Amino acid sequence: MSTLSTSPETLNIPSQQHQAHVVREDADGLESFTYPYRPTGADILRSAGRPVDADQVVMQILRGGGLEDVRLDEAADLALGDKFVFGLGDRLFRYMLNGKQCIWPQRYISAHLILDLAGVDHDHSVKLIRDGAEVFLAPTEVVDLSQPGLEHLKTVKHEWILIVGGVPLTYTTPLVKVEEALQRAKFDTTKAWNIYLIVRGQEKQEVQLSFIVDLRTPGIEKIRVTPKNVGNGDAQATAVRRDFALLPDDVEYLDKKDLRWETVLDIERRWLLIHDFALPEGYMPARTLLALDIPKDYPAAQIDMFYFAPAAALVSGREIPRVQITVVIHGTTFQGWSRHRNEPHLWDPSTDCVRTHMALVESCLAKELEQ
Template sequence: MLPTNTDSPAAKKPKKSIAIVNEVEISFEDPIHTGREILKEAEIKHPECVDLYQLFPSGDFERISLDEKVDFSKSGVEKFITKEVEFRNYTVDGQQETTDQKKLTADRILKLAGIDPEHHFLILVKNDNTKVSYARKGDEEIKITCPPMQFLTGKKDTVCDFEQCCHSGTIPVISYRYVIKINSEKYTVDEKEMTGRQILALIGQTPESYYLRFKHKGGSTIVGADEVIDFTKCGVERFSAKAKNCTEGRVNQRDFSLPEEDADFLKKLNLSWDSFSEGSRWLILRDYALPIGYNVEKCDVAIAIPANYPIEQLDMFYMYPNLVRADRQVIGALSPQIIEGKQYQRWSRHRTPQNQWVPGEDNLATHLELMIHSLREEFTKR
């Protein structure tokens, strides 16, 4: 039998190099590695955010830079620890800056970058590319974190005309002031975000007495009192404000007209109603009287009006507030639907093949008859 050649390449196995980083054991096939490679192997997500130190049996230690090489061919297990970096990097308008401070005010960041806070303001670009403005917040402290933060600057004399941006198809930029249009008047505001209540305050009104809608390409949507409108988002063109009540009665929204027979029908019933576009065309019947047996006596009823109605049928109905049976029995085939910024309750009730929609015979009146029938029939099912 021939002796085994222990010197052959097949018989030799590479010696693994062992290291411990923050009490976590890692290993390498190759004997030489950079500080960056060591941190990566130790699953340090952002190597630039920590300093790496090599510990020696004597108790001494040495800082290892990211590109510095460490020889693992020596005997023994190499030990390392990491510490949070002392200096943090960030950029202002693409220019790198460095600080040893963990917090800086917005104005201080501008000054360190050689930018005058009297004429500029700071904008933080977050990891998801959303932006935070520090206009009029120059004294607010910002925690300087790693990986490097990104800042932009804006000029305080910049004014963004909200309506003009949307009409031109331009995404509004973060500005120091914004021009918004309410009804036919323009107003200059200092904040990039405002609530419905704050917007109404510009015309001396409140949500308790006025409706506020924002107009957009898809139609219009009611703005809640505490709902926040971001002026830097594209889509909102202008605002309209109308009184909920006045000496001559409630002012109703009329974005589209109903057929004459439907309008006459609602007039005879003395019903208040609104029509507006919000993705779909909606008819809202205000304070519609309900059959007995529900948690409320009246509610707002929404009906989707197809573009080619009355040729195309009306289908289903939507209630606000949500209806509950007084006896607490479950109502079937219900689902939520957001209309005019509120959660309506969709009742999925449809015509049968024996009761199909007939143009010229069926209209809003017959649809409401089916609705009332469905509301009453609910109590005979269960």
């Protein structure tokens, strides 16, 4: 960023200082310069190295949103806004922002300046709407307003997704306390947990409940939570059972999803148990134990239905059809959901697996919410 400054001696005016900024033509930064008094449009042009003539347009970006023209002989009040933009008298560009038409005297405009012009805090982002699709713009990304057609833009509140113990959480503020995140994901924070922050390309970092996660940090993926074994027996983790082996791809899928799972045998049936399975909002309880019946000749034979303990119910009170089947696994009664694959989506041993059946579970849960 280049800097241009003027001193009181240069202008031979009293020394009270005001800082102002000029948006450069290429819109990749600001030219900064200091004024010792309320500058006129001509002063601003001179300090920025622009010719002082009638073809020049000086516009002040107001703090409350919008633009205001500054005449060559008019004094600008920097309290109203300390950013200025230049153009030529015959060059004004138009765009739509949040449904309102706006003008801009330069060919390019950056996302952070769009927020300034809208009077919107920088905890928002800008979306470009084109051909029915919406694309987020990075703060320094620029829009070329000279392209054919009127550009349509809108401002939206920032949203970050943090996966905590397999549960996706949405945040509109970037700083998140680990304790609050665990509580939102329905973990009992009075118990002992091993808590790890997973950042792409880095070693996992063990964190405490008081740790503050900055979601703006590049590469943040999730918080992994596992029960902690402590010497006095409090919050002792239950031993994980592996009574039979799953396919390597199934193991990789379950581990990558940070799911706490077991394989157990009960008489002649093989069960995959997934603990603390998060039900979508609109169900109760928030978490349950999910069981999948894994046939002995899987994957040649399909995984069919799915089971919950405790039983899943809709918060609305509406009865869910075809969930009256029950099965007992090691003394625990599970609610069976009678959901089966039909044409043209029959089980395909070459492609279907635990991962695709989990997608079926999630689809069936979502469908009941839409009824």
